[in-house]
Amino acid sequence: MKTGLLYGIVASSKTRVRCVFCGVFIPKANKCIEQHTNGAKHKENIELMTENGISFANDMLYCKPCRIELSEEESVTKHIESDGHANWVAAMEDLIDGEFISLDPYLNSDKEDVYCEVCHSSLQCTLQNIEAHVNGINHRTNITERLKPLNGIFPVDNDDEVWCKVCNVFIDNTARSILDHIDDDDEHMEWFAEIEDLIEEQDVSIESFLANEYEHNAFCNRCNLEISCNPQTIEAHVNSDAHLSHFP
Ligand SMILES: [Zn+2]
Ligand SMILES: [Zn+2]
Ligand SMILES: [Zn+2]
Ligand SMILES: [Zn+2]
Ligand SMILES: [Zn+2]
Incomplete structure (x- = not known):
């Protein structure tokens, strides 16, 4: 991205320039311009432009999502709002x-x-x-494939169903019913919410438990120890003296 002292500054009159990003006029003196372009507000507006698809060319602001050039009265913040x-x-x-x-x-x-x-x-x-x-059906199918190993969902012998290891239930092997289970099943969602809450910032990982059908354990990277992957055991472990004494 272009920066520099005059980025966003356009001529206005003999005595003033205008900052297109902030929608303000500034006295035409290097010191004033410099003060403005180094200011927090101006920098914040440049950041907002990047986050909102707004670019600056030929002394004008252009919003790509809206496909319009902003009028002179419209500052970056005004447009975003x-x-x-x-x-x-x-x-x-x-x-x-x-x-x-x-x-x-x-x-x-x-x-x-x-x-x-x-x-x-x-x-x-x-x-x-x-x-x-x-x-679209392709995207839904690809999303399902991506989410299976993150959710403990495994194929079974008959192709009509899949198995959720977390809930120990069988689910119809369609993108819709698998996504319904992942996104809407209370038991499934509660298990994840509870475990994620317990392992947050504790260096305990459950990825291989979820991705490998026969893995029973979570792994505590802090203690270099396998722990049975269920809320009770994990809760006891993260609160144990052994684990706490490994606090980094
Ligand atoms: Zn400005
Ligand atoms: Zn816009
Ligand atoms: Zn897609
Ligand atoms: Zn489940
Ligand atoms: Zn530990």
Whole structure:
């Protein structure tokens, strides 16, 4: 990204310049300009531009998500708070939540695409397009495949079902019923919430328990010790003197 003293500053009159990002006028003196462009507010606005897909070219601000050039009266913050922009951001974040699609490369470059990590494909970043993609059968299937080893879901002999190791239940082997189980089953979600709460910042990992069908243990990296992977044992372990004495 371009920076430098005059980044965002355009001529206004004989005595004043205008900061396009902040929507303010500044006396036309190097010292004043420098003070402004080194200020926290100005830097914060540059950061907001990067996070919101707003770029600066030919003395104008352009918002890529909204596909408009901002008028002279509109500062970066004013535009971001406008309904059109705020709604786009909210709708987009809602669509890509949990979908392994990151908006950042789209927002802070001049790319028109985002990348779907589970489908290994680029897609044009419009609400309509992303909505169609995340609801598509290929994407749902790929998401399911990605989530299985993170959720303790395993194939069984008959292809019609899968097995959830965490809940010890069989589930129909369709993307929809597996995702329903992962996202909506109370017992499943409670187990994860409880364990994640217990192991947070405790260096205890449950990845191999979830990814390997025959692994019974979680692993405490702090104590270099295997512990039976259930809430009771993990709770007892993270509160034990042995574990606490290994505090880094
Ligand atoms: Zn400024
Ligand atoms: Zn916008
Ligand atoms: Zn996808
Ligand atoms: Zn489950
Ligand atoms: Zn430990």
